Amino acid sequence: MAETYLDSTELVLNMGPQHPSTHGVLRVIVKLDGEKVLGTDCVIGYLHRGVEKIAENRTYTQFAPYVDRMDYVASVSNGLGYCLAVEKLLGVEATPRAQVVRVILTELNRIASHLLWLGTHALDIGAITPLFYCMREREYVLNILEKYCGARLTTHAFRIGGLQYETYEGFEQECLAFCDMFLPKADEYEELLTGNRIWVERMRGVGILSAADCKAYGVTGPMIRAAGEKWDLRKAQPYSGYQNYDFDIPTGEFGDNFDRYLVRMEEMRQSVRIVRQAVAALPAGPIMAKVPKVIKPPVGEVYVSIEAPKGELGYYIVSDGSTQPYRVRVRPPSFVNLQALDKMAKGCLVADLVAIIGTTDIVLGEVDR
Amino acid sequence: MKKLLRKIFLADLLEGLWVTFRNQDPKYIVTEQYPFARPKVGERYRGAPRLNTNPENGETLCISCDLCALACPENLIVVGWERNAQTKRKELVNFTYDTSRCMFCGLCEDACPVDCLELTQDFELANYSRDGAIWDRQMLEEGPKPARYKF
Known part of the structure; x- marks a missing residue:
């Protein structure tokens, strides 16, 4: 206890749940x-x-449809993970055309997710302009999703065994047009932020999380890549035909906020590369594999994980042979990444805490489920 | 030396300002003037539900098979039907659809064998009461009628 009013004690402060920079209700x-x-x-x-x-x-x-509501900014990835898990349980595989369309939509959604992250995170730091630009470009992706499956955010784009909807007329052209349009825009964001001295000062050397710590906490996604670890499930255990595409895994050096920002920027460009290759390789054929109308998987359990925009998204499904799953457990990347917040935030300033929460890229719908 | 000059003359900040200046171009304006101009949503948009009728005689296409109600994850569809004693066929009496619980996943639409239940491009579903969100057969056949105000 303080003896006089000049003595200082520790102050316990409550931040959130209605704080705008906690990106939800954290x-x-x-x-x-x-x-x-x-x-x-x-x-x-x-x-x-x-x-x-x-x-x-x-x-x-x-x-x-419920899995779309977890990570609602990257709902296509969530749907893909769930469909892959049930398909593995059933022992079927999506048709080649379905797999390629899935890759295109997932990568477009990754760009949309990273754009939303960049905009809101820049807003947290105090740069308002990127938010408007990011939202403007994100709109193109959402329009493609809307035209393809009828919803913009909670898409429910994939079904178990393939796709419900055939691609619409002009789908390939629109994807390629977005790719062409997007790359100069990404350079524009970098022009706004990467060199900006305020941005660099706020981000460089703040919130360092080393690769060893990342592994200890189970942190995945852009955060572990920013720490210099080349870990990407799309390369490590390819799913949905990712082994056919040529792309790099961007990595950082120091594992601080700035590296995480650079890794995500580069990831968007790599996603554009994948989309271009996938559109070029889009085969003709059926979009739905042979799946029984009433899905009754054999007794067993399965764990399937994919590289969601935020990290490793895993589904663990236990089947008791009935039409309903006995247990579904989700390994949400945001929830696991959030664990490392205390480690990163110790010793920094309050304003940096906001930046650290920002670069962790959490979505509270996924943290709380 | 170059670095120092860049620092002194705020080159990094001016470059950013130049980006914002370039983006003033009216061709980059994407804001929609919503109540004045209504956006055109995609053809496959999953919005307000509708029960389609036969355009020739106005009879419903619904065959009361109950598949939509079974497909719905939220169990919000109730199909009321009666067996006609003469024709021995099911006849639709009422159809309730609770839009307040609907998440517009489109599973009911996929399940419908006769393309009767459909999620349409109407997206203005607001109303003044919770009861108003529960649509009956008449509402589903006619579709929502959002107020169009004159400005």
Whole structure:
């Protein structure tokens, strides 16, 4: 306790759940010494909807729309992971055409997710302009998704065994037009931010998480790549035909906020590369594999993970042989990445805490599920 | 030396300003003037549900097979039907669709064997009460009628 009013004690501050820079409803209890963060404690669960429990009372087909609501900025990836998991359980594989369309849509969605991240994160730091530009370019992706499957955000684009919808007329051209349009725009964002001294000062050397720490916490995605680890599930255990595409894994050096930003920028460009190759290789053929109308997988369990924009997204499904899953467990990348917040935030300033939460790229719908 | 000059003359900030200046070009304006101009949504858009009728005689296409109600993850569709004693066929009496619980996944539309239930391009579903969000057969056949205000 302070003896006189000049003595200082630790201050416990409550940040969130209604704080705009927590990107949702994250509540962080921060222990402060002046401006310095001594420790953080995350309180989550404000957006808990019990998705995993809902799965136990839905058929396999019926549960597919619910997974879109977890990571709602990258719902296509969520749907892909779930469909792959159930397909593995059933022992079927999507048709070649379905696989390529899936790759195109997933990569477009990755760009959209990273654009939203870049815009909101720049807004947290104080740069308002990129938000408008990012939203403008993201609109093109959302329009492609809307034309393809009828929804912009919670898409429900894939079905177990393939696709429900055939590509619309002009789909390939629109994807390529977006790729051509997007690359100069990405350079424009870099022009705005990468050299900007305020941006660099705020990001460089803040929130360092080494590769060893990443592994200890189970952190995946752009965060572990920023720490210099070449770990990408698209290369490490290719799914949905990713082994056919030529792309690089961007890595950082220091594992700080700035590296995470650079890695994500480069990832968008690599996604453009993949989309171009996939559109060029789009085969003709059926879009739906032979899947029974009533999906009744054999007794067993399966774990399938994919590289979502935020990291490793895994589905663990236990089947008891009935039409409904016995248990569905989701390994959400945001939730696991958020664990490392305390490690990164210790010793930094309150304003940096906002930047660190930003580069962790959490979506609370996925953290709380 | 070049680095120092760049720092002194705020080159990095001016470059950013130049980007924002370039983006003033009216061809980059994408804002939609919503109530004045309504956006045109995609052909496959999953919006307000509709029960299609036969355009020739106005009879419903629904055969009361209940497949949409079974497909719905939220169990929000209730199909009310009666067996006609003379023709021995099911006849649709009422059809309730709770749009307040609907997540527009499109599974009911996929399940419909006669293309009767369809999610349309109408996206203005707001109403003043919770009861108003539960649509009956008449509402589903006629579709929503959002108010068009004059400005």
